[in-house]
Amino acid sequence: MAKILIVDDEQSIRTTLAKILEDEGHRTALCDSGEEALAQFARDEFDLIVLDLWLPGVDGMTVLERLRSAGAPPVIVISGHANIDTAVRATRLGAYDFLEKPLSLERVVLTINHALSDRKLRDQVKDLRRQVSEELLVGESEPMKTLEQHIRSAAPSNSRVLITGENGSGKEIVARTLHRLSHRAEQAFVDVNCAAIPEELIESELFGHRKGAFTGAIDERKGKFELADGGTLFLDEVADMSVRTQAKVLRVLQEQTFQKVGGQQPITVDVRVIAATNKDLEAEIARGTFRDDLYYRLNVIPIAVPPLRARANDVVLLAEHFLRRFAAETGTPRKRLSSGAATKLKGYHWPGNVRELRNVIERLAILLRGDTIEPEDVQLGTRGAAPAEIASDLTLKEARDAFEKQYILSRLREFAGNVSRTADALGVERSNLYRKLHAYGITVERP
Ligand SMILES: Nc1ncnc2c1ncn2[C@@H]1O[C@H](COP(=O)(O)OP(=O)(O)OP(=O)(O)O)[C@@H](O)[C@H]1O
Ligand SMILES: [Mg+2]
The missing domain is CATH 1.10.8.60 (Helicase, Ruva Protein; domain 3)
Known part of the structure; x- marks a missing residue:
């Protein structure tokens, strides 16, 4: 069903068109002047506009021009005084099609249906483009090529993947790419941000709950594991799960079954789990905040995203x-x-x-x-650009040198390896800076 605006000063045409379009299942709005058409368009959203060129007041061509420049949907132009010239002008101004009066109703319906399905396709292409470009892993450097190879070989298997990498390096985009290239691509990709869910809600979030399982459980609810059945579950920031939740997740991974909060019935699912973290899980294990048995379950195929x-x-x-x-x-x-x-x-x-x-x-x-x-x-x-921390067991001279080296390095980076500009910024002679670079074993790579 589409919403169509009909603009014509002849009442009989408005009502006839409205009737057949409503019979086709569309909704219509009618108006009899260009001014009114522009006002309606500004107020409301339409999927298509049928516009008569011969109108009192602002003429149809001007209305067409204004509509199109305001990003209007397809406009089908009709006219009783048509010649080739007007038809060409209307098309140039972006009319979808040009119909002559007297109107063949069959032709009108056909043209409108074409225009609507064209529009839908165009929207879909736009959506897909956006989706693809959002999920496109851009990069041609060696580390990216290696990463891509790893993704390609890991994707088709059903094995669990553990993605590691710094903040903002692209872990999520890698997880989505793994899903898109897997046999599960047509099924759901469900993501859970373990850091964002409060501890008391995470179980219900992951496993769902029965009605009345706890205060606030007004309805029965599916958890993420169930929603991801047949597809991929992305456990993001997995190191932020409490040890208690880790134990529950571990059980699902071992048995592929679980129970809803407040439920007895075991639920069996087929889910591929991909996990991600920016923490060093082995260090977390050493500190006792991450279970090593869960780590081994998750880390079947490790993928490291380079900074x-x-x-x-x-x-x-x-x-x-x-x-x-x-x-x-x-x-x-x-x-x-x-x-x-x-x-x-x-x-x-x-x-x-x-x-x-x-x-x-x-x-x-x-x-x-x-x-x-x-x-x-x-x-x-x-x-x-700031220097990193300096070790704490140095003599003053060693510390001064370490700081100087790091500081020079960071300023050099800021000026993309340009020694003259770096020397200027540091307020030293270029020859002096070169000497220091040599002393600290810094080699300068100019792009
Ligand atoms: N190789 C890439 N090509 C194109 N866009 C990328 C690439 N890597 C990351 N991005 C974009 O950078 C942003 C951050 O990426 P993403 O969310 O995947 O990082 P992350 O490692 O999950 O970060 P965090 O640790 O903060 O959760 C996103 O907008 C993502 O689309
Ligand atoms: Mg992320």
């Missing part, structure tokens, strides 16, 4: 990818990266990984006025 700083060659590729995406999403022209800006992005340390890069680019895509991103437009955090 962004280990694949500097992907930085510009990713930045371009995000610029393209934001432009497509907002319908604005795509901004360009100047080579200076690209170098600056490449030289940064990216402690927040791809997510941080994405945020930087999103900000630029929205806030920058010009169409080219210059190095001074790129505002990077100081965290990525």
